[in-house]
Amino acid sequence: MPIVVDKKERRAQVVAIAFDLVADEGIEALTFREIAAANGCSTSIVSHYFRNKNELLFKIYQVANERARDRLVAAHERRLPLLRCFDAILPVDEPSRRNWRVWLAFWSRAHLEPDYLEERRRAAEDSLALYRSMLAASLGTDAGTPAMEVAARRLLATVAGIGLEACFAPDDWTEERMHAVLAGELSDLGVGSKS
Template sequence: MPKQVDHAQRRSEISAAVWQVVSKSGLEGLTLRAVAAAAGCTTGMVTHYFRDKKALIAHARSVMHRRMADRIDAMPRRETAWESLYAVAEQALPLDEERRLEAVVWSHFLLTTRTDPELLHEHTVSHASWVRRLTGLVSAAVPGQPEPSDLEAQVRSLVTCLDGLVLNAVTDPETYPPELQRRVLKTQLNLIVEGNHSL
């Protein structure tokens, strides 16, 4: 009788191998052969689940997005809207090994989208979801007032701050250690929230 293959388990193993390769070699080193070697299987097995390098890249990005979303959804309820906003925004920062690897994948993926319309679409969809989540949190953090007229600009400034922190922390972690990342994020959030309270 043929051996039953657990496709979900096999795909999970290959997915973990994708992350392992990106962590060590970046997206430029992400090849079907490298993933097969990391997963301990044949290249043919990898292509059964992922047709080419682009599929591997897109999958790595989607896993990164899902992992971050799962962490956010599992977080306990915070006492204040500001604390909720901070807790969610902080998940984007490379403050530990798991998030550092996610940040590496994200930064490599972002550069790849410049020349690939399909991957750019993947980025646009997930980025829009992230902006919507932050928009609701920023709006809630300014209670008792009408929605700020420049809410979109404030959220974009927060996103830009986060993106800049991620890129700098990935490329120069000694200059941008976790404590500095947290301090910069808190400063940015206070500028947004306290600035609205002063209106």
């Protein structure tokens, strides 16, 4: 009797292994052979789910965006203070640091390749909508105002800047410093530390 394989689960497993390899070793080191070895399967299994390395790489980039958004939404749904919600994105723990390493590996592609640029734009628009909603809920105001658009863009730039700096200078950008800078921006936007 043939073994029943959950194709969706197997594909997700291949992506998860490839994601970790990119986070640990970068894009250039990623090969189907390395993924297969880490997964304990043949390269034909990997190529069954992805036609080529570029298709797999694009999926990894999408997964990095999805993971960050899902973590942030979950934190917000748990009604954590807004400052603590952003721990889901800022590089304060190993999962978020890995996500940042994957993002950094792909940002040059977002600058040069239309598909990556479009995914970057989509993720940014998604983030802005989420940030507007989170800020409006914290401030008890309408998310659709021009002021909330500006506030969400300020928050997006602040979170991205803090995360980027923390990746390059982790000893300087401690969790406490990340929180202090983000708390300052949130305060300027009218969000208190308890919100």
